[in-house]
Amino acid sequence: MPPSLRPTTPAMPRTLASPVPMGRSILRAIHSLLPSLERAAVWAPLIVGLGLGLWGITGPSAWTDEIVTLDVAHRSWPQLMELLGHVDAVHGLHYVLMYLVGQAVGVGEFTMRLPSAVAVAVAAAGLSWLGRLLGGPRLGLYAGLLLAVLPTASRYAQEARSFAFVMAVAVLATGALIKALSGHARWSAGYAVLIALLGWFNVMGLLLVAAHAVTVALRRPARRRVLIRLLSAQAAGIAAVIPLLVLGFSQRSAVGEAPPITATTPYNYLTWLLTPGQDTLPNALKLLLTLTALAAVALLIARRRKAPPLLLAVGVPWLAVPPLLLLGLSLDQPLFAYRYLLFCLPALALLLAAAATVLPWPKQLLLALLLTVPIAVSHLAIRQQDSRHWDTTAVLTTLQGRAASGDGVLFSGGRCDLIPSAYPEDFAHLPDLGTTRTAAERGTLDNQPADQALLDQRLARAPRVWHITCRHISSGSRQAAARTAASQEQALTRAGLSPGYHRSARDLEITLCQR
Known part of the structure; x- marks a missing residue:
C-alpha cells in the first residue's frame, strides 16, 4: 500500500502517552510549593500562637499567683530586692522582668500578661523550627500550629507568671541540643546558656536536662568530642543556676502546698496538657480528647519506621522523664503541680504532629476533626471571667x-x-x-x-x-x-x-x- 494511503493512528496526548513527564511535572509543582511551606512553618505558628494568646487576654480574672505578680510589679527596686532575699527567689528573674515591663508601660493585667503571650508565640515558632530539624517543613508546620492551638498553651499565654517563658526556653534548648548533636560546635555554648536561663526562670525546668540526657544516650553520638561538649554544656548550665538553687533551698518553707499523688495523677497530667484545669471540659469531651491523643501516639509508635529517626528519642523522654522525676520527688514532699510541667507540652504537640505525618490524608482529617470540638470548647471555657481561682x-x-x-x-x-x-x-x-x-x-x-x-x-x-x-x-x-x-x-x-x-x-x- 502506498504510504499516502496507509491509515494514520492519531497521536496520543503527551500526558497520556508518557506518564514520566506528568510525574515530573507533579514533582516540580510540589518542589515549587516547598519554599511556601517552609515560610508558613516559620510564620504561621508564631502568628497563630500570638493571636490566640491575645484573644480575650484580659477576660479571665487574675487569680492567686497573678495577684502576687501584680503586687510585686508595683514595688520599688529596693523593695523587690529585699523580697527576693527573703522569699520567692526561684521566681526572681520573672519578677525582675515584670518590674521592668511595669516601669516601661505600667502595671495592669494586660501588660503583665502580654510577655507570656509573646513567650508562647516564640515557643510555637521554636517548635516549628525543631520539627523542621527533625523531620522537615511539614512536621515543623504541624507541630508549631498544634502547640499554638492547644488550650493549655493559650491558658498560660494569658497568665502573668513564668511558666510560658520556661516552655519557650525549653523548646529553644531542645533545638540547640539537636544542632549540637549534629556536630555544630558553636551550638553547645548556646545550649549551656539556654539551660541556665531555663533554671533561672524556674528550677523545675532543669528536669528537662534529664530528658535530654536520655536523648543523648539513645542517639549515641559517633564522635566522642560531641558527647563531651554536650555534657560540658549541661554541667555549665546547671552550675550557673547553683546560686539560685542554694537560695531557693533556704526559702523552701515558702513552697505552696501541692495536692498529694494518687493513682489518677498520670492520667490527670496528660489530660491537663490537652485542656487546662479539670473543669474546663465536660467529662465526655475530655475523655474524647485524651483517648484521641493516646491513640495518635500509640499509632506513631506502631509506625515508628515511617517517622523521622530521631523524633521518638527526643519527644518521648521530653514528655515522660520530667513528670516521672517529679512524681519521685513528690513521694517525700508533694510537689507535683501540673503548671511546673508546662514545658513538656511541646513534646506532646511534636508527637501528635508526627503521628499526623505518618497517616494518610483521610486519617489526618479524622484526627483533626476529633480534636477540633474539644479544643474549641476548651478555648471558650478558659476565657471566661471565672475560669481561674479567685474571681x-x-x-x-x-x-x-x-x-x-x-x-x-x-x-x-x-x-x-x-x-x-x-x-x-x-x-x-x-x-x-x-x-x-x-x-x-x-x-x-x-x-x-x-x-x-x-x-x-x-x-x-x-x-x-x-x-x-x-x-x-x-x-x-x-x-x-x-x-x-x-x-x-x-x-x-x-x-x-x-x-x-x-x-x-x-x-x-x-x-x-x-x-
Whole structure:
C-alpha cells in the first residue's frame, strides 16, 4: 500500500502517552510549593500562637499567683530586692522582668500578661523550627500550629507568671541540643546558656536536662568530642543556676502546698496538657480528647519506621522523664503541680504532629476533626471571667458599683489581702482595716495583720465594712482561711456590724457588713 494511503493512528496526548513527564511535572509543582511551606512553618505558628494568646487576654480574672505578680510589679527596686532575699527567689528573674515591663508601660493585667503571650508565640515558632530539624517543613508546620492551638498553651499565654517563658526556653534548648548533636560546635555554648536561663526562670525546668540526657544516650553520638561538649554544656548550665538553687533551698518553707499523688495523677497530667484545669471540659469531651491523643501516639509508635529517626528519642523522654522525676520527688514532699510541667507540652504537640505525618490524608482529617470540638470548647471555657481561682474581677466590679466614702475592707484567706496592692487605684479610698504593715513594707509576700485590739478599734469607727473571704486550693490554706474568717466575723459582730448585701463568686465571698 502506498504510504499516502496507509491509515494514520492519531497521536496520543503527551500526558497520556508518557506518564514520566506528568510525574515530573507533579514533582516540580510540589518542589515549587516547598519554599511556601517552609515560610508558613516559620510564620504561621508564631502568628497563630500570638493571636490566640491575645484573644480575650484580659477576660479571665487574675487569680492567686497573678495577684502576687501584680503586687510585686508595683514595688520599688529596693523593695523587690529585699523580697527576693527573703522569699520567692526561684521566681526572681520573672519578677525582675515584670518590674521592668511595669516601669516601661505600667502595671495592669494586660501588660503583665502580654510577655507570656509573646513567650508562647516564640515557643510555637521554636517548635516549628525543631520539627523542621527533625523531620522537615511539614512536621515543623504541624507541630508549631498544634502547640499554638492547644488550650493549655493559650491558658498560660494569658497568665502573668513564668511558666510560658520556661516552655519557650525549653523548646529553644531542645533545638540547640539537636544542632549540637549534629556536630555544630558553636551550638553547645548556646545550649549551656539556654539551660541556665531555663533554671533561672524556674528550677523545675532543669528536669528537662534529664530528658535530654536520655536523648543523648539513645542517639549515641559517633564522635566522642560531641558527647563531651554536650555534657560540658549541661554541667555549665546547671552550675550557673547553683546560686539560685542554694537560695531557693533556704526559702523552701515558702513552697505552696501541692495536692498529694494518687493513682489518677498520670492520667490527670496528660489530660491537663490537652485542656487546662479539670473543669474546663465536660467529662465526655475530655475523655474524647485524651483517648484521641493516646491513640495518635500509640499509632506513631506502631509506625515508628515511617517517622523521622530521631523524633521518638527526643519527644518521648521530653514528655515522660520530667513528670516521672517529679512524681519521685513528690513521694517525700508533694510537689507535683501540673503548671511546673508546662514545658513538656511541646513534646506532646511534636508527637501528635508526627503521628499526623505518618497517616494518610483521610486519617489526618479524622484526627483533626476529633480534636477540633474539644479544643474549641476548651478555648471558650478558659476565657471566661471565672475560669481561674479567685474571681478578683467580681470584687473590683462590686466595689466600684457599691462602695461608698468611708467604707473599709477586711480580707481573710492567705494573700487575699494583696488584692489592694495589686490594684491600688481601685482601693485608694478603701482602707484595709485588717492590715498594719503591707507585704511590700515588710519585704515579704504577706501583710502583717492587725492585732485583735487594733481591729476592734478600727471596726468601731467604720460605718460599713466589705468582708472579702477567699478560698484556696490546698486543704491547709483553706483551714487557716476559715479560722481567720470566723475570728473576723466575731469582731464584726462585736462592733455591731451585721451582714447586708452578699455576693458569691468563684472561690470567694463578698459581704457588706453595716450597722
